[in-house]
Each structure stands twice: as structure tokens, then as C-alpha cells.
Amino acid sequence: MQEIALIVNLTAGYGRCRLKYPEVAAYLKQNKIKAKSFFTEKRGHGEELARQAVHEGFEMVVSMGGDGTLNEVVNGVAGSQVTLGYIPAGSGNDFGRIFGLKKGEVIKACSVLKDGHVRAVDLCRTNGRFFINVAGAGFDAEVGHMANIWGKRYFSGAGAYVASILRQLAAFSPREMVIEIDDQRICTKAWAVVAANARYFGGGFMIAPTAEIDDGLLDVYIIGELSKAGLLMVLPRVVTGGHVSHPAVAFRRAKRVRISSAYALAAQADGEIIGRLPQEFEITGQKINMILPNGGIEGVGGRA
Numbered sequence: 001m002q003e004i005a006l007i008v009n010l011t012a013g014y015g016r017c018r019l020k021y022p023e024v025a026a027y028l029k030q031n032k033i034k035a036k037s038f039f040t041e042k043r044g045h046g047e048e049l050a051r052q053a054v055h056e057g058f059e060m061v062v063s064m065g066g067d068g069t070l071n072e073v074v075n076g077v078a079g080s081q082v083t084l085g086y087i088p089a090g091s092g093n094d095f096g097r098i099f100g101l102k103k104g105e106v107i108k109a110c111s112v113l114k115d116g117h118v119r120a121v122d123l124c125r126t127n128g129r130f131f132i133n134v135a136g137a138g139f140d141a142e143v144g145h146m147a148n149i150w151g152k153r154y155f156s157g158a159g160a161y162v163a164s165i166l167r168q169l170a171a172f173s174p175r176e177m178v179i180e181i182d183d184q185r186i187c188t189k190a191w192a193v194v195a196a197n198a199r200y201f202g203g204g205f206m207i208a209p210t211a212e213i214d215d216g217l218l219d220v221y222i223i224g225e226l227s228k229a230g231l232l233m234v235l236p237r238v239v240t241g242g243h244v245s246h247p248a249v250a251f252r253r254a255k256r257v258r259i260s261s262a263y264a265l266a267a268q269a270d271g272e273i274i275g276r277l278p279q280e281f282e283i284t285g286q287k288i289n290m291i292l293p294n295g296g297i298e299g300v301g302g303r304a
């Protein structure tokens with residue numbers, strides 16, 4: 001195996017990544033996988049380092065950190081022929097969940113680098129940046145924003161998001177939105193519109209149980225007009241994907257979603273706040289080669 005570039009965000013997962021890095025380094029050494037580590041020093045640095053690794057001629061670039069780090073590395077290697085690997089060591093680790101890769105299971109993730117198989121994953125875009133997991137606007141993004149600036153400081157994993165949900169629930173209500181899904185135009189009050197390439201967001205919520213990462217389509221969910229009590233009833237069902245049958249939840253598959261509103265609602269992609277409405281989320285037609293665990297995708301509607 002050729003030398004790999006390992007892009008590491010030691011601060012990911014509030015110390016988890018720093019704790020796990022020696023395990024990864026030891027495993028790679030034991031298994032004679034040569035690796036050069038690049039450590040991120042600030043937000044956005046992962047993208048810069050990944051681009052540098054591509055220029056240096058690495059054929060495999062591996063992201064070690066959370067979903068935010070992975071998003072940066074995706075943006076750094078997009079458009080190249082590089083194979084992207086992923087060692088989840090952040091607080092959410094939503095992308096890894098579809099393969100049963102749990103946070104902190106770094107050795108299992110490392111073994112994928114030599115034993116996994118390469119899959120061409122859809123590159124999605126919003127606001128000039130790529131994403132591969134889940135994007136959206138409204139309540140989910142406001143919660144993500146709250147989790148980033150407050151929740152993750154006091155709670156770990158899903159707890160950070162649950163606490164942030166409760167805080168945002170007090171402040172938020174469904175807002176009038178104009179949602180263009182391919183050629184269809186929907187005007188409705190909604191809590192959130194989610195455009196999903198993979199299945200999980202928010203630290204373990206299965207928002208899009210039947211999304212496929214390589215079908216050339218986004219799974220779009222509109223969480224429509226519900227009371228706060230109604231939303232509180234639906235939210236626990238999102239953990240297992242049970243929300244999809246709720247009458248206030250609408251589902252479409254599309255290549256492009258544009259969301260606008262008179263309200264400057266927050267929008268997120270791969271858990272990172274990308275700005276405010278209006279935003280467009282689209283399948284680009286470009287792919288990224290990722291080395292992923294064998295055995296396919298887990299969960300509802302998964303294929304073995």
C-alpha cells in the first residue's frame with residue numbers, strides 16, 4: 001500500500017480525536033501502512049491540507065475527525081482522482097453511521113483503509129461548497145448552530161443536540177417558505193427542509209432512512225406545520241426514521257432544492273452553518289471515490 005495522507009483534527013470531539021490519534025498511529029505502524037500526518041490548526045485548514053496532499057501526489061487522503069473535518073477534506077480533494085478515507089473521531093460522526101462505523105471505533109475504521117472497497121459517492125453542492133452527508137435549512141440548522149456554539153461544550157454526542165433542540169424549541173416556530181424541488185414549487189409553513197445524500201444528521205437522527213449516497217438524487221424531507229408539542233412527538237421518531245410516515249412530513253427525491261423565506265433562517269451542510277436563506281442544494285453529477293466498509297449500508301431500507 002502506498003503512503004497515505006492523514007488529515008487530523010485533534011480538537012474534534014472535544015478531545016476524543018487527540019485521545020484516539022496514538023491508537024491510529026500505532027495501528028498503521030503495526031500494519032505497515034505508511035502515513036504522513038497533517039494536523040489542522042484552524043477552521044478551514046483541513047481543506048487546505050487536503051489540497052496540499054493532492055498536490056504532493058498522495059493517492060489516498062484520510063480524514064480523521066468529525067463530520068466537519070470530513071466536509072473540509074471532501075472540499076480539498078474534490079475534482080481529483082484521490083481516494084478518500086474516513087476515521088470518525090468527532091462528536092457527531094453522522095456519515096459513518098450508515099456503515100455501522102461508530103465514533104471512537106478508530107481501529108475498525110483503520111482496517112477499512114486496507115480491506116474496504118471503493119465506492120463513487122455523489123458530490124452535492126450548496127453555496128459554492130461541496131457536501132456529502134445532509135444539508136438543510138430551518139429548525140435543524142438553528143439547532144446545529146446552537147449545538148456548535150453552546151451544546152457541544154456541555155454535552156457529548158447526541159446530548160449536545162438534544163439540549164440544543166430544547167433551547168431552540170422555545171424560540172422557533174414554523175416559518176413560511178418557498179421550496180423549489182426540481183421543477184415543482186411548494187409554498188408552505190415548515191419547521192425545516194432537509195436535503196439528504198446520506199441518512200443521519202444531528203448526532204444520530206435518521207432523517208433520511210432510504211437515502212443512497214450514490215443514486216444521483218437528494219432525499220428531501222419537509223417537516224411541515226406542526227405545533228411545538230407535535231414536533232416534540234415527531235422528534236423521537238426521527239431517531240429510528242419513524243417520522244417518514246407522519247402526515248406533516250413530506251418526502252421527494254430530486255436533483256435540486258432551492259429554499260427561500262422572508263425569514264433569514266440558518267442553513268447547514270454536513271453540520272456546518274453555511275449562511276442564511278435563500279440557499280440552493282444540488283447534486284453536481286461529480287463523484288468522489290471513498291474507501292468504505294464492506295457489507296453495505298445499515299438501517300431501514302438498507303441494502304446488504
Ligand SMILES: [Mg+2]
Nearest residue numbers: 197212215217
Ligand atoms: Mg442520494
